[in-house]
Amino acid sequence: MNNVQEESLRDQKKFRRRLQILEIARSIIATKGLRSLKVRDIAEAAGCSVGSVYNEFGDFDGVILTVNRETVQALTVRLGGVPADDPVRQLYGLAETYLEFFAEHANLLRSLFEHRMEDDRPYPDDILQMVMDAFALMHPPLVRLLPDADDVRIALLSRTLFSAVHGIISLGLEERMVAVPPQMLRQQVEQFLDAHLAGLGIVPAGAPSS
Template sequence: MAGIQKAKSEETQRRVLEAAVKAVERGGFEALQIRRIAADAGYSVGSVYKHYADQDALVTAVDTVTLARIKTAMAQAVEGVSDPLEQLKALARAYLAFAQEHRNLWQTLFALKMAEGAPTPDIHVQELVDLLGFIAEPLRQLEDGLDAEALAARTRTCFAALHGLVAISLEDRFVGLTTETLDSEMMFLVERLAGR
């Protein structure tokens, strides 16, 4: 009996998360409304809250799905690429392509500011660590003398710089780049960040 209840609970959680991801894909962060997601998933509002304590928890779960998808795109991008600089370029292009093709999910990833003291779920942290690991490995090969702390800082710097370039360009900020120049300038940035 307990096994059946557990399976039903997991199915409910999966369907609610699936409905939330679809809502974000359609309408962005603003579409994450518990009542609407409950209706789309075919459950009561109480069922949603049984699995996700609040809207922040549901957003975090959606963000974890998004990070896993970005990680998959990055893994595919570097498959068969051995040169570390070319790996970084492929990763940058994969990140941009994901942001362009899944803009609502990508923007939602950076929309939530966690309440002070609220713990980030372990799975979310692990997805972030894995994602940054794709950048860290080629950087380590390019700059062999970096210790672990310096490599972690450089990895975050590279991600932040690339993300900033992508964000201001895709959000049509006046300092953003046009689609025609974004790729070449992104490659320029990657080369400079990699010390080339």
């Protein structure tokens, strides 16, 4: 029950190792991609046995899912840092920040969106919920911009916008598919928002409507 004061030496080591394993796994995924992640590599880099990895995370998916979980958290933090002064600017800021984050951690994001579980075990609900929370960050600015829209419409719209921007960015950063230069991709996202917001009847605050 009391879980703070008594940090046994054993628990400390366990916790330290847990963090170390996650850091190593994340580093491998980030630099060489999810496919290159091997239990033995993790164990060797962490200076422990493969059994310890299993003892801590249950199975291999457990390691991956924990890394993915932390990726969404980091993303949410970054997106949460976008200024909420002007709703239009906020929407642009969210898209731009998502692009930055994706460009910096492309392989981690791919791990989050593309990893399939063994057999057909369900993807953990909490990660799903986290992703939804992340793109729920668009709700407030959208509500301010479309005061007459009901909640369902706002939710649908934010999902649409998120998915669309995600598509543009993820395919744009896919070297093999299209290979858009990063600076151009940024412009592409901006122009996309320009057109789409205009189509929704939203005009940028700072700019004249000509």
